[in-house]
Each structure stands twice: as C-alpha cells, then as structure tokens.
Amino acid sequence: MSPTAYLYLAAILFSIGSVGVLVRRNAIVVFMCVELMLNSVNLTLVTFSRINGTLDGQIYAFFVMVVAAAEVVVGLAILMTVYRTRRSASVDDANLLKY
Amino acid sequence: MTSPEQVLFWVLGPLSVLSALGMVLARKAVHSALFLAFDMLCLAAFYAAEQAPFLAFVQVVVYTGAVMMLFLFVLMLVGVDASDSLIETLRGHRFAALSAGLGFAIVLCSALGGALGDQAVVGLETPQANGSDNVYGVAKLIFTRYLFAFEVTGALLITAALAAMVLAHRERTTPKVTQREMALARFRGNRPSPLPGPGVFARHNAVDTPALLPDGSPAPGSVPTSIAEDMRRDHPPLPASVMVEEGEL
Numbered sequence: 001m002s003p004t005a006y007l008y009l010a011a012i013l014f015s016i017g018s019v020g021v022l023v024r025r026n027a028i029v030v031f032m033c034v035e036l037m038l039n040s041v042n043l044t045l046v047t048f049s050r051i052n053g054t055l056d057g058q059i060y061a062f063f064v065m066v067v068a069a070a071e072v073v074v075g076l077a078i079l080m081t082v083y084r085t086r087r088s089a090s091v092d093d094a095n096l097l098k099y
Numbered sequence: 100m101t102s103p104e105q106v107l108f109w110v111l112g113p114l115s116v117l118s119a120l121g122m123v124l125a126r127k128a129v130h131s132a133l134f135l136a137f138d139m140l141c142l143a144a145f146y147a148a149e150q151a152p153f154l155a156f157v158q159v160v161v162y163t164g165a166v167m168m169l170f171l172f173v174l175m176l177v178g179v180d181a182s183d184s185l186i187e188t189l190r191g192h193r194f195a196a197l198s199a200g201l202g203f204a205i206v207l208c209s210a211l212g213g214a215l216g217d218q219a220v221v222g223l224e225t226p227q228a229n230g231s232d233n234v235y236g237v238a239k240l241i242f243t244r245y246l247f248a249f250e251v252t253g254a255l256l257i258t259a260a261l262a263a264m265v266l267a268h269r270e271r272t273t274p275k276v277t278q279r280e281m282a283l284a285r286f287r288g289n290r291p292s293p294l295p296g297p298g299v300f301a302r303h304n305a306v307d308t309p310a311l312l313p314d315g316s317p318a319p320g321s322v323p324t325s326i327a328e329d330m331r332r333d334h335p336p337l338p339a340s341v342m343v344e345e346g347e348l
Binding site: 002019024035043049050051070078 | 115116135158173188222262
C-alpha cells in the first residue's frame with residue numbers, strides 16, 4: 001500500500017488538533033490538542049523516512065518526542081502555578097499579561 | 100489483494116480520527132485525555148506498520164505511559180469535575196475556528212495530492228537503510244551524525260526537570276500543623292470520630308459507593324467530594340414528609 005495515505009491521515013489529525021486549540025478553553029485540553037498536532041507531525045516524519053528509504057526522519061521524530069516530553073513537563077507545571085493563583089484552568093482567566 | 104497493513108490502516112485510521120474528534124468534543128477533560136491516549140496507541144501501531152518498531156515502543160512508553168499519565172495527574176490536582184463553560188466569549192468564534200480548520204485541512208490535503216502524485220517509495224527494507232535491524236540503525240545514527248543534538252537534548256531535559264521543580268515548589272507561609280493541633284481541632288469540631296468508610300451497609304464496597312445511613316439515605320461524607328456532588332444531583336434527598344411516613348410504618 002502507498003504510504004501517502006498516512007500523510008493524508010496526519011494532515012486530518014493536525015487540522016483537528018488545530019481546531020481544538022482554537023475552540024477549547026480549558027488550558028489542559030488545549031495542551032492535549034497541541035500534543036495531537038505534534039504526534040501527527042511525527043507520523044509525517046516517519047512516513048517521509050519510509051518514502052525516502054533513510055532513517056533520518058525517524059531520528060527527527062525521536063527528537064520531537066523528547067522535546068515534547070520536556071515541553072509537557074514545563075507546560076503542566078505552569079498550568080498548575082496558574083491554577084494555584086487564580087483557582088481556574090480556563091485560558092480566559094489568565095490575562096495578567098494582557099494590559 | 101489487501102495486505103495486512105491496509106487492513107490495519109483502514110481499521111485504525113478512522114478510529115484515530117474519531118478519537119481525535121472525541122478529544123476535541125468531549126465536555127470533560129478526563130474523557131479528552133482518554134481519547135488522546137487511544138489516539139497515541141493508534142499512532143504507535145502505525146509506526147510499527149511503517150517499519151519503525153523502535154519509535155512504536157517509544158511512543159507507547161513515552162506518550163501513552165508518561166505524558167498521558169502526567170496529564171491525568173495534573174487533572175486530578177486541578178479538579179476532575181472542572182468542565183468547559185459553553186458560553187462563547189467572542190461572537191462567531193466557534194464557527195470561525197471550525198471553518199478555518201476545515202479550510203486548512205482542504206489546503207493541506209490538496210497540496211499533498213499535488214506534491215506526491217505518484218511518489219516512488221524506496222522503503223526501509225533495503226539493508227543499507229535499516230542496518231541489520233531498526234534499533235541498530237537508529238542507534239548508529241543517533242550516536243554518530245546526531246550525537247551533538249542528542250547531548251543538547253540531555254541538557255534540555257535537565258533544564259526542564261529543574262524548571263518543573265521550581266514552578267511546582269511552594270514556600271510554606273503558615274507553620275506546619277502538628278498532630279496534637281489536629282487532634283485538638285477535631286475534638287473541638289462537629290465530628291470527633293473518623294469519616295465513615297465507603298460502602299458501609301451498601302450493596303458494594305467500592306470506593307465510589309457511599310455508605311448508607313440508618314434511614315437508607317447515602318452518607319455524603321463517605322466518598323470524595325466530586326462523587327458526593329454527582330450523588331446529590333442524581334439522588335436528591337428525600338422530602339421530610341416521606342421520611343415521617345416511613346417512620347410510622
């Protein structure tokens with residue numbers, strides 16, 4: 001089977017993730033949608049690696065996973081700090097940097 | 100002729116899209132997290148089908164195992180019952196976001212279709228691509244050509260761990276309550292005895308089954324607060340007149 005089907009699937013998943021980032025207001029769910037977008041890009045990288053016959057795409061996906069893990073740790077810690085001070089996980093309530 | 104890979108793709112592909120939609124549409128954040136975990140498992144299966152077994156296992160261990168469990172822990176800290184408000188703060192925001200996402204998907208898919216009309220697929224079966232096996236080939240690349248990036252990644256992970264500790268640390272502003280003060284406060288309060296355990300006199304002894312009071316009504320103090328709120332919504336307390344009639348019987 002042609003691996004390009006995976007690319008279309010990854011594009012659809014990426015779009016769903018971006019819609020979730022735009023629509024949802026709970027900061028943790030927004031974060032999960034970002035994770036979905038990162039995962040779909042990983043699928044694209046792995047598929048490109050297969051199309052080109054080299055392993056470099058898989059290495060890139062591996063590094064994306066590591067950076068995503070670090071990002072999740074720091075992001076969730078920030079969310080917890082925001083929740084502690086404002087008692088809310090909604091992205092609408094974190095507006096101190098707005099003015 | 101359908102190959103096993105085609106079967107896998109056409110079974111798990113729609114399921115992964117559905118669970119991604121479920122993640123966006125689920126009202127409760129816990130349901131979103133579970134949908135996302137399922138989606139990540141689907142992607143791990145795709146990696147395995149695309150001759151990347153190392154990444155498939157890393158996906159299960161790192162994403163489904165570590166990242167999603169971290170998400171669930173934070174959800175427990177922030178409050179599992181915190182659900183999204185459904186009021187639109189910006190008028191037409193949801194429609195605009197939806198049409199933007201749909202347009203983006205159409206543009207992306209048509210660009211893909213134009214760019215990869217009939218792409219020759221080399222595949223990773225050739226011995227010079229994958230080495231003797233996938234893990235060996237990936238390790239060889241990481242520790243030769245990408246060695247510097249790998250070391251920088253280590254620095255990034257240490258920085259992230261330190262940042263998480265600094266952000267999650269809380270200075271104690273009040274003195275620590277000792278056991279003696281807690282005991283005194285308990286005997287001055289309304290309830291010197293411990294809270295009832297879940298499931299006492301009830302049909303099940305699971306932690307989400309409230310204990311029953313002598314009149315048969317559930318005891319709200321025996322279960323966690325979020326379950327007690329659900330319970331109060333599902334089984335409102337009996338009106339006083341009913342209780343009196345039962346007493347006369």
